[in-house]
Amino acid sequence: MEQSDLIQQYISKSANAGVTIExxxxxxxxxxxxxxxxxxxINPTLISHDDFELYLSYLVRKLVLPKMKFETERLLIRRYEERDHDDCFDFxxxxxTCYMDGGYEPFEAMNEAYDSLMQSxxxxxxxxxxxxxxxxxxxGVIHLMDVKDRAVETMEIGYVIAPQYRRCGYAYEALSALIHKLQEDFKLDLLIAGAIEENISSIQLLKKLGFIYEGKRIKAFYHPCYGAIDLVYYYKER
Structure with a gap:
């Protein structure tokens, strides 16, 4: 594909993710x-023709991902806003939810610690x-985290859905749309995701999304119920 066509394609894909770029x-x-x-x-005179899209997609990801906003049939995926403060407390x-997500204690009130989390x-x-x-x-919430110990650009993905909205396909709808944007539109090489073995529904969702079992991270963290616990990891290549 010609460089000019690639540029227009990435401008269009960025607009579909809610971000206007030049x-x-x-x-x-x-x-x-x-x-x-x-x-x-971007300087095409210093980049080989074969590598041009590699560099271009990298730059677009860096610019678009922190500002991403898009819709699915039932959902809007966007950054945190002040009005979300009370909604997040519901889950x-x-x-x-907290024990399955990351083994942390639930919040009992919208106190200073909770406000600090919302600020984060x-x-x-x-x-x-x-x-x-x-x-x-x-x-619910999705968390994308940079991973530095892989040979290709990699992100780890985590997610939480409020109890009353589970088993309605919301997590699949949100994650499948996001994964398509990350890997198909913006060419992210690798996604990984971890879960405790007891979180059967999360593992089933990862498999449905096309993730493949990679292995265990032994004694990954201390869980209030299970003690020092392993994480099972799954991956999805572009």
Whole structure:
């Protein structure tokens, strides 16, 4: 594909993810690439034809993922907003949800510790809210985390759905749409996800999404019910 066609394709895909970007070709610069605000600069004279999309997709991911916002049939996937404060408490006060998510104790009140967590949600560029368009509230959270110990660009994905919205296909709807954008539209090489073995529904969802069993991280963390516990990991390649 011609470079100009690729550029227009990535501009369009970024717009579909809720982010307006510009891309400009450089010919008189010593730098291969740079990002300034919402504009990408890339120098094709310093990049082989075969590698051009590799560099371009990398730059687009860096610009788009922290600002991503898109819709599915029933859901809006977006960054945290102040109005989400109370909605998140609905599932973060649930013991089973917290124990299955990461082995932490549920919140008993919207106190200072809870407010601090919501502030971290606001600041975390990898934290996405799952918002029900019908009920007009947040019903879950997705967390995208950079992974540094792989040979290709990799992200770890985590997720939580409020108890009353489980077994309705919301998690699959949100995650399948996000994974398509990450790996098909923006060419992310590898996704991984971990779960405790007791979280059968989460593991079944990962398999349905096309993730493949990778192995165990032994004694990954201390769980309030199970003690020092393993995490089972799954992966999905592009």
């Amino acid at each position: 891309i400009e070709l450089l010919t008189e610069s010593a730098k291969k690439m740079k990002i300034i605000e919402n504009k990408i600069y 973060l006060k649930d013991r089973e 949600f606001k600041e975390d560029e990898g934290r996405l809210m799952i918002y029900s368009k019908t009920d007009q509230k947040v019903i």
